[in-house]
Structures are given as structure tokens and as C-alpha cells.
Amino acid sequence: MVYQLFYWPTIQGRGEFVRLALEEAQAPYVDVARQKNGINALTTAMATAARPSFAPPFLVAGEQTIGQTANILLFLGTTHGLAPRARTASLWIHQLQLTIADLVAEVHDTHHPVSTSLFYEDQKREAKRHASGFTAERVPKYFDYFEGVLAASGSAGYFNGARVSYVDLSMFQVIAGLRYAFPNAMARIAPGYPRLAALHDLVAARPNIAAYLASTRRIRFNQDGIFRHYPELDR
Amino acid sequence: MVYQLFYWPTIQGRGEFVRLALEEAQAPYVDVARQKNGINALTTAMATAARPSFAPPFLVAGEQTIGQTANILLFLGTTHGLAPRARTASLWIHQLQLTIADLVAEVHDTHHPVSTSLFYEDQKREAKRHASGFTAERVPKYFDYFEGVLAASGSAGYFNGARVSYVDLSMFQVIAGLRYAFPNAMARIAPGYPRLAALHDLVAARPNIAAYLASTRRIRFNQDGIFRHYPELDR
Numbered sequence A, B: 001m002v003y004q005l006f007y008w009p010t011i012q013g014r015g016e017f018v019r020l021a022l023e024e025a026q027a028p029y030v031d032v033a034r035q036k037n038g039i040n041a042l043t044t045a046m047a048t049a050a051r052p053s054f055a056p057p058f059l060v061a062g063e064q065t066i067g068q069t070a071n072i073l074l075f076l077g078t079t080h081g082l083a084p085r086a087r088t089a090s091l092w093i094h095q096l097q098l099t100i101a102d103l104v105a106e107v108h109d110t111h112h113p114v115s116t117s118l119f120y121e122d123q124k125r126e127a128k129r130h131a132s133g134f135t136a137e138r139v140p141k142y143f144d145y146f147e148g149v150l151a152a153s154g155s156a157g158y159f160n161g162a163r164v165s166y167v168d169l170s171m172f173q174v175i176a177g178l179r180y181a182f183p184n185a186m187a188r189i190a191p192g193y194p195r196l197a198a199l200h201d202l203v204a205a206r207p208n209i210a211a212y213l214a215s216t217r218r219i220r221f222n223q224d225g226i227f228r229h230y231p232e233l234d235r
Helices: A013-023 A038-048 A069-079 A088-112 A120-152 A166-183 A184-190 A196-206 A207-213 B016-024 B038-048 B067-079 B087-111 B120-152 B166-181 B183-192 B192-206 B209-212
Strands: A005-006 A029-031 A058-061 A063-066 B003-006 B029-031 B056-061 B064-067
Touching: A005 A013, A005 A038, A013 A029, A013 A069, A013 A166, A013 A207, A013 B120, A038 A058, A058 A069, A058 A207, A063 A069, A063 B087, A063 B166, A069 A088, A069 A166, A088 A120, A088 A166, A088 B064, A088 B087, A120 A184, A120 A196, A120 B120, A166 A184, A166 A196, A184 A196, A184 B064, A196 A207, B003 B016, B003 B038, B016 B067, B016 B166, B016 B209, B056 B067, B064 B067, B067 B087, B067 B166, B087 B166, B120 B183, B120 B192, B166 B192, B183 B192, B192 B209
Parallel strands: A005 A029, B003 B029
Antiparallel strands: A005 A058, A058 A063, B003 B056, B056 B064
16 A cells, blocks of 8 residues: 655645654655645645545545544554554653644744744744743753653663654654754754754664655755744844 | 542643543542642652653553643543544544644633743733634634534534544533633634534533533633633634
8 A cells, every 4th residue: 555645745844754754664655745736636635535634744544544743653653663562652652742743833833923824024023032932941841851751761762762663753853853943042952962862863864764864755944844944033 | 540630730721631531431530739739749740750741731540651631532532432442433533632732722822822931911912913813713714624524423413423532522621611711702603613512512411521510620711721711812
């Protein structure tokens, strides 16, 4: 079976967490909206799915359509050995993923604190206030948490010990994205979190991920995704 | 086994979604922080759990500690028959729950669009802008989605047909909360969504839920939770 991933074609966004899992698993997939007439295919699938999603990304796996990023990863983790099998450990990895989802939502709010339907330029003042609290307080709070979890997970470096799981791939993406969006803030913050930096490098060096990152399948960071670099938000 | 629920003692907040599931299932639980010295117990448990949570709520089930609201519900759903057993249907219910979580985060942002560490009074101007877009655009967008899903779920009224699941309890809470926070906006919006209103009433009339709502275990809506009534945000 070939999966069909439906997500916006020009950004990494939330779809990137799914792409990384598919690439690590070497699961065959088509990134539908990036094909010819792909946006039409995306909007048609949104409107006609028996179990529709509120928003992309969603994944079609045979007869099944699965939405919500963390939920798609829950499915792929089980199917492709990217999550522990035991119920307790599986819930724990999912808990970490949902915490990453909360962090990602806060990243998005740094440039769109008032409304997603307004342009950044129309909420720049609010964005400045939001971003300064985000980098000064929220990122360190999340990083304290994840660094502590890694410290308790042993020396192998992944959240689940020696076995990579989808949450490691997602954490890589968050660190890479924050470095892109807030290089100054991250230069100040990052030295306090050696385990997170090591996890980023461990994931980036995995053969399937390294090949993906070097390919044209990896969309570059840009100013339309979740992680955006506005110098005025990163003093 | 008696569950231990850890959540802030004076608000419904995200803990309420867990309380509703525990009450519907008639699962024995202690709402720890509402007991004597409960806040100490909460902060101690936060700091010492082998698998800590970034924030409350979290649930202790024997040896296991489970955090993130939707993840706790995933666990309780399986354990107490509050979710379908089949993998595909189980993921679907979880997908809906995660979409509710997104909506709940947007509700919180109506009064705290800039920062959770500032008082409402310090972000009132931004809150007004956010809340007006929220009630005019976002609530109808979410309601369109959920009403459509209910329409496709058959005439029995629940998201999973005739069987109640945790997501129905959560949807009840969201509707009740929005009615409290935005009575004027909801009076305008709600008539367009008869299935959501019927679901609210179906859940409220379930014997275990009705008994809970009438009890002192149900904390009243107030100005410290997620759903807050500020008249200036609800013109």
C-alpha cells in the first residue's frame, strides 16, 4: 500500500512531523498536494472524506483517513515500529508528542497571536509582545521539561532509550525550526540543553533522515510556515 | 484501584474533561488537589513522577502516571468502555478529541492572546481583537465541522452513533463553557447547530453526568478557568 499524505504543498508546517515519520520508516507515500493539480486533490479529499479532518494534515491509508498530526503519528508509530508496543510506554510517547504539539501551537502564536485570518503585518505589535515572552519564558520551560525527560531516559539519547520513536523525529523538527526562527534567542538558550542538541544531531544523522533532508522532498524553512524568521521577533 | 486525578482545585479547566469521563464511568477517583494539603500533593507529584507531565492534569493509575488531557481520555476510553475498541474507530474518536483540544486552546487565547504569564487586564486590548474573530469566524468553523460529523454519525446523536464515548462528554463541556463565556455570541450562533445542542442535552441527561453536575464535585464556571465571561469580549 502507498500512503497518501495531504498537506499544504509549500510549507513544512504540521505536515512535516508526518513526513519525517514516513521517511524514517521508508514507508511509500505520495505527498498529494505537491503533485500536478494537487491542491484540487487536497480540497476535494477534505470535502469528501467519510471521516473528514478539520484541517490538514491527514493521511489516507487504504480505506482509512486519519487526521490530527499526533493521531497520525500514533497510527504510524504502531504500524512501522516507530513507537513502543507496550501500552504504558506507548501512552508515554504520545504524551510527549502532545506536549510538543502544545509547543508548536505557541510557536505559531508568536507571529499570529491575534488571529490566523489576519496578516502578520496586522498583528506585529502583539507578535512582538508574544514572542518576547515565548523566547524568555516558554521555550526554557519546555526545554527544562524535555531535557529532564531525556536525562531520565538513559544515555542512549532517545526519549525511549536506545530505540528511536516518532517523538524524537518531532523534537528534531522543533529544534531545527526554533534555530531557524529565533537564532539569537536559541544561541542564548541552547547551551543549557546539551541532551536536546545531541538528540537533534542523532536524528539528523540517521541515514533515512539525512537522505530526506538532502533531497528536494524536504521543503526549506520559509516565511509561510509555523517557524518563521522575523528579526524583530528575535532580538 | 482508586485513581488519583491531579489538577488545579478551583477551576474546571482541562481537568474537567477527565472528571466527566471518570464520573460517567463511575470510576473511583480522588481529586487530589481538592483534599487537605492538596496543592502540596500536586506540586510534589509534579516534581517526583517517574514520567512527569509538563502541566496538570495528570492521572495516577496504580504504577502508571498519564498526562495530557486527550491522552488520559485515550487511556480511560479503552479501560472503561468510553471509546470504540476497533483501532480505526478508536483513532477517529481520538482525532475528534484532539480537534476539541485545539478549539479549547483557542478559547483560552481569547482572554490570554499575548501571554499566560500576564494578567487579563494587561492584554485586554488584544483579547478584544482575538475574541471578536473567535466568535465570528472560528466558533462557526469548528461548529460546522462537528455538526457535519454528527450528521454523518446517524440519528442516535453521539459521535460514535448510539454509544457514548469520551468525546461526547468533552463536546458537552465545550458547549456549556461557550454558553457561559459568550452568551450573546452563542445566542446568535447556536440555532444553526441543532445536533450539537441535542448532544449537549443528551450528555447532560445521562444519569451519572446529571448526578455529577448537581453535586459539589462539579466546580462552577468562574473567572479563572478556560471559559471566562468578560462582557466586553461578548458584544
